[in-house]
Amino acid sequence: MTDNRNLILAVVLSIAVVFGWQYFIAGPQMAKNKPATTAVTQSATPGATTAAGAPAAAGTTAGSAPAAPADGTLMTREAAIASTPRVAIETRSVSGSINLKGGRLDDLRLNDYRVTVDPSSPTIILLSPASAADGYFAELGWVPPADGTKVPGADTLWTASADAKLTSTTPVVLTWDNGAGLTFKRTISVDPSYMFTSRDEVLNATGKTVELAPYGRVTRLGEPVVGGYYILHEGLIGWMGDQHLQEVTYKKLRGEPPQNFTGVKGGWLGITDKYWATAVIPRGEGAVDVQFKHVDGAVPLYQSDFKGQPLTIAAGATGAVENLIFAGAKQVSILDGYRDNLKIDRFDLLIDWGWFWFFTKPLFYLMDYFYKFFGNFGIAILLVTVIVKAVFFPLANKSYKSMSAMKKVQPEMAALRERFADDKVKQQQELMALYKREKINPLAGCWPVAIQIPVFFSLYKVIFITIEMRHAPFFGWIHDLSAPDPTNLFTLFGLIPWSPPHLLMIGIWPLIMGVTMWVQMRLNPAPADPAQQVIFNWMPVIFTFMLGSFPAGLVIYWSWNNTLSVTQQYVIMRRQGVDVNLIGNILSSFKKKPKDGEPAPAAKLPAAANANPKPSAKPPTKPGTKSTPPKAKS
Structure with missing residues (x-):
């Protein structure tokens, strides 16, 4: 025993x-200091760099200014939202707005989840504008071609109808004319949960063939406070098809060169928190190139992005691509539904089930x-x-x-x-x-x-x-x-x-x-x-x-x-x-234990223990001699 x-x-x-x-050792890390409130917001676009080799702003030509306030300071979230024209989002699950400047999804609240268990506490904020503290947004667009063709970028002001509002039954249409023969049209729809669909069309009236490559990205400005638990991944994540699930923490990516994955088919990528996630899902048969990157600065930038194959648009023709954005709570039934109904391979792995997922x-x-x-x-x-x-x-x-x-x-x-x-x-x-x-x-x-x-x-x-x-x-x-x-x-x-x-x-x-x-x-x-x-x-x-x-x-x-x-x-x-x-x-268990040197009370041996007593090694005592009593067995 x-x-x-x-x-x-x-x-x-x-x-x-x-x-x-x-x-007790690797538990919740101490809350890190918030990023400084005055800094230049940096952005990075797949395939675009400045002349000096630094990342350029989203969707802009090389060397253009980043999408930050004119004085270079970050705003409050409320001020950042109020500073640009927007289209409201109202569904059962989410509320917020689409930024018409840049066409970004950068203002989103989750209606069903609150900060604390108190039902009167604020709802969870998932996405925020780049010009605000803790900027976090998702974006789809076109990579600027080498010939200088104008495409929508971070400073592009899209046009929408005055009464436009995105709901689960009414999509919104954004348009922009580059003034050089290309008209861009973006139709955005959302389901009752957390999946946004963006169909980007380009009408080519330039009189010549145009090639444009689509891209998508999820960008986070500043490093969030994470729990630091070894059983939970928080950071950049993506399913890379044959290259399987890739998980990169903020700490691991910090100060390291970008991680590249080429020829990815049927994958998805983004940034995940414990309960929430934002991901872009390339659609279509073509392969995409994926990159996880970190850009150092006063406000560090973390980004998951993809660049698709160039789309050839003949003169007088219209080209189109369709991609998805997931932004919401990692609810098991919802993720399983997207995996099965939208054929998004392994999308349920946004939840960190671990190595023993088959049991968990x-x-x-x-x-x-x-x-x-x-x-x-x-x-x-x-x-x-x-x-x-x-x-x-x-x-x-x-x-x-x-x-x-x-x-x-x-x-x-x-x-x-x-x-x-x-x-x-x-x-x-x-x-x-x-x-x-x-x-x-x-x-x-x-x-x-x-x-x-x-x-x-x-x-x-x-x-x-x-x-x-x-x-x-x-x-x-x-x-x-x-x-x-x-x-x-x-x-x-x-x-x-x-x-x-x-x-x-x-x-x-x-x-x-x-x-x-x-x-x-x-x-x-x-x-x-x-x-x-x-x-x-x-x-x-x-x-x-x-x-x-x-x-x-x-x-x-x-x-x-x-x-x-x-x-x-x-x-x-x-x-x-x-x-x-x-x-x-x-x-x-509550009996008083004997002190050191104090004899313990004699224990009564069970009958089984005495069934075969140990034979005595001593000879019998002779008559008339003094006998020594045997020691009690302990």
Whole structure:
């Protein structure tokens, strides 16, 4: 049993090291300083550079000025929006506007999501103008050709009808004439969710053939604050067809040359946050060249862009391309729908399912099914836990039976350890013979813990990365399953007005988890080794502190799983004829331990331990001599 417990503790300690490192060392990074409020906004267009080799402004000819306010300073978001003419966007899911100066999608709010769990808090801002702090926008257009042909750029003022408004049922049409025989027309539509479609047409009245290459980009000005979690990617992302999924963090791209991917077919690219993303999706059969880049400066720039194959437009003809922009929440059902209905390959990978997606995604679908039925993700977590326990019941049942058998032969094991106390090799040989004779697998007890590891990690992943869990309530004081338990033992649950450090975030549910874990460990007697006893006794306390700052949904899962495990193990052990003295084991934990040098109370040996007493090595005492009483066995 001791050997078995050593392996269990090793596995548990491994979990503690992994998650302890994540939350106490590589946890949420300190909020970085916001970019300076006065700087020149830099932009970069695929295929266009200035004479000095620096990136040029979007859609402009080489050497033109960047799209920034005249005085070179950044504005507030509200002032930046008010400074240019716009076409309003109003749908069920999003609201904002299209900037007629440049034709950019640079003002977007997500109507269904708020900053905090408070329903009166502001809605999430996804996109903002380049001339504002934290500029973030998506853009489609034409790369300026080498012959100097004028194409729409960052300073182009598009024309729209006075009553134009983009809704899910009414597209908008933007037009611009370059004054040299080319008329550009852009028709923008949006579905009820987060997908924008842009059809760009060019009427060629120049009297000669024109070649224009389309491009698309997602640009972010300034480096956002990211969580820094190793299980979640935030930064530049794209599916590059045969080159598979590419994920590049801001830190990795900073100061490095651009990353290029050529000949990409059927891909998509953009920038992703934890719950939101913006991506451009090239359409058509032709391959595109993709680039991830960083431009250093007072306000750093990060950009995912693509350049398509040149489109040849004969004199008097009209050429057209159609591309998509996704800007919204990474809701699983919506991304799956775009993947299947619009044939966007691997578009669901905008959500970071991780290497074990084949386990994590089905777990989410199962939880989502129960959520739709009961309307509460907390209940879904409880039911999924029961199902997981049922699926692994045969294995767990076998493990608990083996543990029960080991407990039944504990007296014999104790007798063998005492008999061969000075011969460890012989002791192990006899113990292995006992295991073989009684058909006991000494490693079987680690399976209940080992089974929990992938389930625990996958559930942690689901709760942490999926937007469906964001602000999802349970019951009582748990209003957000993706956030830690808001109560705190060290404030007497709100009676003391102070904010404890991150390590002391011990709420009611973490306490319940610690107690259930402690009770589960009391099902078995403590190991004989004092060092193992210390670990055995302090492990629930360590886990309580470690999981205190974890999402409440995960702590609820762990507590419920512990409760089910205690019940399951108790029933199986009783059915195997084992005397489960759970109450006695619990009470013994509070008994006063003897001080150093103080003799421990004599333990009553089980009958099985005395069945084959150790033969005495001493000869019988002669009559009339003084006998020394034998030492009590410990």
